[in-house]
Amino acid sequence: MTISQDSKKILLLIAVAYLFSVAVRFIWIYQFHGYEPFMYNGQFMINTNDGYYWAEGARDLLSGVHQEGDLSPIHSAASQLTYFFAKILPFSFESIIFYMPVYLSSLIVIPVILISYSFKRLDVGFVAALLSSIAWSYYNRTMAGYYDTDMLNIVIPIFLLWSLIWAISSNQHKFLLITALDILLYRWWYPQSYSLEFAFFGLILFYTLVFDRKNLFNFKLLAIMLFAMMMTDTLIRLPLVVGLYFLFKNEKFDKYVYYIFGLGVIAVFATGGFMPIWGQLKGYVFRETLDSSTQGLGLHFFTVMQTVREAGHISFTTFANRISGNVVTLGLSVIGYAWLSYRYRVMLLALPLIGLGFLALNSGLRFTIYAIVPMAFGIAFIISEAADRMPSYFLQYATIFIGSVLVLLPNIVHIKEYKVPTVFNKKEVSLLEDLKKKTGREDYVVSWWDYGYPLRYYSDLFTLVDGGKHSGEVNFPVSYILTSPQEAAARMARMDVEYNVRAFAISQENKKKSEANQTKIFSNIEEMTKAGGFNDTNDFLSALQNGKVTLPKKTRDIYFFLPYRMLGIYPTITLFSNLDLMSGDKFKRSLFFFSPAVNEDAQYIYLQNGIAIGKSDAVVKMGNESVGINRFIKTWYAKDGKLQTDTKRFNVMSNLNVIYMASYGEFLIVDEATFNSLYIQLFVLEHYDKNLFEAVEMTPYAKIYKLKI
Numbered sequence: 063m064t065i066s067q068d069s070k071k072i073l074l075l076i077a078v079a080y081l082f083s084v085a086v087r088f089i090w091i092y093q094f095h096g097y098e099p100f101m102y103n104g105q106f107m108i109n110t111n112d113g114y115y116w117a118e119g120a121r122d123l124l125s126g127v128h129q130e131g132d133l134s135p136i137h138s139a140a141s142q143l144t145y146f147f148a149k150i151l152p153f154s155f156e157s158i159i160f161y162m163p164v165y166l167s168s169l170i171v172i173p174v175i176l177i178s179y180s181f182k183r184l185d186v187g188f189v190a191a192l193l194s195s196i197a198w199s200y201y202n203r204t205m206a207g208y209y210d211t212d213m214l215n216i217v218i219p220i221f222l223l224w225s226l227i228w229a230i231s232s233n234q235h236k237f238l239l240i241t242a243l244d245i246l247l248y249r250w251w252y253p254q255s256y257s258l259e260f261a262f263f264g265l266i267l268f269y270t271l272v273f274d275r276k277n278l279f280n281f282k283l284l285a286i287m288l289f290a291m292m293m294t295d296t297l298i299r300l301p302l303v304v305g306l307y308f309l310f311k312n313e314k315f316d317k318y319v320y321y322i323f324g325l326g327v328i329a330v331f332a333t334g335g336f337m338p339i340w341g342q343l344k345g346y347v348f349r350e351t352l353d354s355s356t357q358g359l360g361l362h363f364f365t366v367m368q369t370v371r372e373a374g375h376i377s378f379t380t381f382a383n384r385i386s387g388n389v390v391t392l393g394l395s396v397i398g399y400a401w402l403s404y405r406y407r408v409m410l411l412a413l414p415l416i417g418l419g420f421l422a423l424n425s426g427l428r429f430t431i432y433a434i435v436p437m438a439f440g441i442a443f444i445i446s447e448a449a450d451r452m453p454s455y456f457l458q459y460a461t462i463f464i465g466s467v468l469v470l471l472p473n474i475v476h477i478k479e480y481k482v483p484t485v486f487n488k489k490e491v492s493l494l495e496d497l498k499k500k501t502g503r504e505d506y507v508v509s510w511w512d513y514g515y516p517l518r519y520y521s522d523l524f525t526l527v528d529g530g531k532h533s534g535e536v537n538f539p540v541s542y543i544l545t546s547p548q549e550a551a552a553r554m555a556r557m558d559v560e561y562n563v564r565a566f567a568i569s570q571e572n573k574k575k576s577e578a579n580q581t582k583i584f585s586n587i588e589e590m591t592k593a594g595g596f597n598d599t600n601d602f603l604s605a606l607q608n609g610k611v612t613l614p615k616k617t618r619d620i621y622f623f624l625p626y627r628m629l630g631i632y633p634t635i636t637l638f639s640n641l642d643l644m645s646g647d648k649f650k651r652s653l654f655f656f657s658p659a660v661n662e663d664a665q666y667i668y669l670q671n672g673i674a675i676g677k678s679d680a681v682v683k684m685g686n687e688s689v690g691i692n693r694f695i696k697t698w699y700a701k702d703g704k705l706q707t708d709t710k711r712f713n714v715m716s717n718l719n720v721i722y723m724a725s726y727g728e729f730l731i732v733d734e735a736t737f738n739s740l741y742i743q744l745f746v747l748e749h750y751d752k753n754l755f756e757a758v759e760m761t762p763y764a765k766i767y768k769l770k771i
Contacts, residue, residue, distance in 0.1 A: 068179070075188045076175050083168035083195035087206050089477055099487040105156035106207060107484040107491070112529050113209035114485065114515035117159050120144035121519070124155070129503060132524060133531070139251045140211050160206060163213040167204030170217045171195055173224040174435060180227050181406040185449070189442035189466050190435065196473050197438065199384035199430040202480065211252050212431070218248045219258055219415065220435055226262060226283075227408045230269075233279040235311050238286050242303035245290035258432075259291050261414035269410075281323050282310045288326030293334030358584045359591065361599060362646030363534025364638045366511075376427050384430040385419060385437050387472035398440030401447070412436040441469050485516050490625060493759045494520035497621065497766055500758070506559045508543060509623040510635055517623060526558060534638060535585035541638035542603075544628075544741045545652075550607045551740040552754040552771055555622075557606075560614040561586040587643065599643045613771065622755075624745040625764040626726070629656055632741065653718070653733035669729055675720060680712040682720065682731060692716040692734070697747065698724040699762055705748050721746060725762060 065073075094100050100107060108114070119141025122128045128136055135141050147158050171191035178187020194200065203212040222244040229237035248255040263284065270280040289302045306322070309315050376384075382392040399416070403409040412435070419433020445465035449458040486494075497507070498521045507523040514528025527540050539558040543551045565583050572580040583589070591602040594611050605611045628635075633654050641648045657669040666674040666683070674683040681688040690713035697707050719737045721730040723746065736742060743749045745765050750757065759766040 071184060072175060072179060075184060075191070076172055079171035079175065079188060079191040079195065080168050082192055083171060084164055086196045086201070086474065086477060087164045087168070087204075090206050090481070093478075093481060099489070100484045102488050102491050103154075103156060105154055106160045107156070107486065107488075108160055108209045109205075109207040109482045109484045110210050111485050111512060111515050113159065113207075114519040115529060116140035116144060116209065116211075117155075118515065118519045120148060120159070121155065124148055132503075132518070133528070134518075159209045163204045163208045163210070164206050166213040167200070167217065168195055169214075170200075170220055170435070173217070173220040174438070177220075177224045177227055178439075180224075180231055180408065183406075183443075183446060185462060186402075186439065186442045186446045189445055189462065189469075190438040192466060193386075193438040193442065193469055193473070194435045196470065196477065197385065197434045198387055198473050198476050199427070200434050201473065201477055202384075203428075203431055205477075205480070205482070207482075207484065215252050216431055216435070218244065218251060219255070219432075222248060222259075222262065223412055223415070223435075226266065226411050229283050230266070230280070230411065231408050233277075235282075235307070238283055238310060239303070239307040241283065242286045242290040242307070245287060246296055246299060246303070249291075250296055256291065256293070258414055258418060259287070261417065262411070263287050263291065265411060265414055278316055278319055281319050285319065285323040285326045286310070288323070288330050292329050359588050359597070359599065359644070361535070361585065361588055361643045362641065363538055363585075363643070364641060365534050366532050366537065375424065376422060378423070380427065381423055381430060383472075383476075384422075384427055385433050386441065387469060387476070391441055391469050391472070392437060394444055395437035395440035398442070398444040399436055400440075402439055402443040405443075409436075409439065412439070445469075486513075486520075487763065489761060489763045491520055493761065493764055493766060494623075496759065497521050498523075501619065501621065504617075505619040505621065506562075507621045507623050508540065508555055508559075509625070510540065510544065510628060510631065511537065512631065513623065513625065521623075523621070524562075526562060535587065537638040538585075538587055538643070539639075541635050541640075545632075545636050545639060545736070545739045547607075547738045548740055548743060548751045548754055549609065552751075552769060553606055553609070553611065553613060555620055555769055556613050556616065556771055557590050557611075558586055559620050560617060561589055563617060564614075565589070616771070620769040621758065622740075622744070622767045622769070623764060624741055624767070626745070626762065628741065628745070629728075629730075632656075632736075635741075636736075652736045653731065654736050655729075655731040657729055658727050659729065667729070669731075673731070675729070682718060689718050690716040691718055691720050693719040693737070694722070695719070695747070696722045696724055703761070705760070707747060 091106070094106070108117070115135055116138060119135035119138055122134045123136050123141060123145040128134055144159060144162065147162065148155050151158060153161075171194070174191040174194055175184065175187040178184050178190065200216065202208075203210070222241065225237050225240040225244050228234070229241055245255075245259055248259065266280065266287075267284055270277065270284065274280055286303055286306050289306060290299055292299055292302075309322075310319070379389060382389040386392040386395050399409070399412075415432045416436050419430055419436075422429035422433075445462055448465065449461035452458045452461050494517065501521070501523055503522055505523050507517050507521055507525060509517060509525070511527035511529060511532035514525045514531070517523065518525055518528065527536050539554055543555050543558070546554065565586065568581050568583055584592075587599060590611075591597075591599045594602050594605065596602040596605070602611070633651075636652060636654070640651060655669075655671075655673065657671070657673070659667050660670055661668040665678065666676055668674045672685065675681075675691075676683065676688075679688075680691045680694065682691060692711065692713055692715075694710045694712065695707055697705060700706050717733045719732050719734070721732070721742075722728075723730065730742075730746065732742065744755065744767055748757075748760065748765070750767065754770055756768040756770055757765070758768050
């Protein structure tokens with residue numbers, strides 16, 4: 063079998079683009095080679111929190127050990143693929159999860175170059191592949207160590223775009239099957255893919271009804287897409303689409319195509335229809351500050367989407383940088399894409415990707431990743447067209463080379479400067495590994511949801527919240543625990559854990575019952591309120607603070623993981639419990655200010671945001687206002703690693719306290735409520751009630767306590 067010249071050229075361009083993508087991702091590895099804080103057991107650790115979720119599932123698949131209720135994703139595609147690689151490759155598990163994003167995300171160059179071959183412009187595809195593979199946003203979410211579903215979340219839909227382009231262009235039946243299998247693969251890998259699948263379907267349906275109604279092949283394509291898109295198990299959809307493929311190949315069944323298409327429409331809506339799209343729109347477009355329910359007590363909770371940076375509004379400059387590297391390149395890319403689509407109409411099929419990518423302006427930077435490939439095609443087309451107008455081959459190649467360097471350079475500069483740390487450092491992981499040896503697998507570790515997945519992975523304990531379980535109703539008790547005085551926090555911790563165990567047991571029982579006989583489960587905080595005989599959660603919380611609530615029987619131990627890094631997100635943590643659950647009204651926010659000293663003179667220590675601490679008059683200047691200091695506390699770690707504190711009292715009537723954390727070079731300015739919170743008392747000051755807590759691990763990086771009640 064001989065390989066054609068075109069095939070050889072395609073393979074060569076794919077190989078070069080792929081190696082380029084991989085090589086650029088090794089920049090981070092080169093920068094941190096041998097840096098011990100980022101390594102554990104001689105291997106780099108990953109640098110995305112969510113990665114530990116998939117890693118937990120793969121680890122449990124390899125060990126064969128899995129507990130009901132531990133939320134390990136053993137059935138997820140990412141965990142199963144990792145398990146497969148770990149079984150067949152001669153590398154450590156840590157190396158596999160660290161390097162998988164490097165090699166899988168770089169596969170994006172394949173469909174990009176194949177798409178360009180559909181309109182015989184391989185030069186456009188090659189430049190687009192280079193830029194797509196390392197564009198700002200794509201790199202950030204697929205760099206070495208960014209072990210997450212993003213490593214294939216764009217690769218698969220670009221393959222889907224390729225199959226759709228070839229299906230529409232060639233009307234070859236093999237692309238019906240390829241398209242359907244692409245959809246099945248995409249849904250297996252990323253269950254939230256339905257919205258983009260639906261957008262592709264809608265665009266092709268619009269084109270067919272308006273411009274190409276007589277083309278029976280288009281209805282075959284739409285029909286097989288519908289059956290592939292049904293909200294049912296893959297094992298049901300796979301034989302259906304394979305059967306349809308063979309049916310559609312036989313011309314004698316052409317008279318049934320429209321009926322099959324109609325059945326497909328019914329099947330999609332009967333199995334879920336628009337609900338997945340509506341769920342995505344509610345989360346990212348029609349965002350609300352509060353979640354509330356009309357059932358039960360009708361409690362109101364703060365929504366997590368208000369605090370997730372990747373779901374927040376971004377500036378146009380950030381938007382442009384993340385898609386193309388800078389504003390100028392993005393502007394030219396838009397022009398180039400319009401020009402390319404005018405010349406080759408099939409490229410209009412990329413509009414769903416552009417629409418989803420441009421949604422980022424309103425719904426957060428995470429969406430920018432979708433627009434990268436179409437925009438890369440746009441700027442690559444402009445470069446190619448400029449080269450075609452050069453009078454000699456030398457100038458043509460020089461134009462392509464210089465143009466490519468100009469669009470790639472801003473992204474490479476960003477990559478060199480993007481020195482993302484690992485999720486935890488070596489010493490934090492060592493603490494969790496030690497904790498694992500002291501605990502049982504039924505025990506709980508309490509911390510904020512940002513750390514839920516890595517906590518589960520390294521300590522093998524249960525958590526109350528994590529990167530997937532962090533709605534307002536589950537965040538409220540944990541926020542309350544971390545930001546309340548010790549006694550109230552301790553009681554809430556015991557209650558939340560025991561009610562969490564109870565809720566899981568009820569959910570398991572419900573699986574054995576008919577829907578009519580199932581026990582309704584509300585949020586833990588609502589269940590606590592009603593169990594205490596209250597109809598108002600405010601009354602319950604007041605009783606909890608006063609010790610007038612009967613605690614449930616202890617069934618397992620509870621530990622608190624309090625890292626130094628939590629200081630940076632403490633104000634965010636407070637948002638979830640700083641409201642009246644009955645009315646949804648927000649309480650006045652507590653004072654919390656965290657800053658290093660930026661300057662100093664004989665009178666003042668100057669912090670960020672124009673705040674200064676008086677040396678002689680014991681006041682804090684905030685703008686034109688001066689507020690007296692109640693306590694000035696200096697903390698530092700002695701040579702033996704133990705925390706030392708020195709407290710001075712000035713104005714006991716003041717609500718303001720200053721803590722100078724000398725070993726960190728940071729100042730904390732907090733009010734009395736924050737000063738008395740569990741996190742500040744136990745981590746910052748190590749002032750803990752020995753009747754409630756037992757110190758387990760005490761380091762500058764993180765502290766672990768055990769609950770005694």
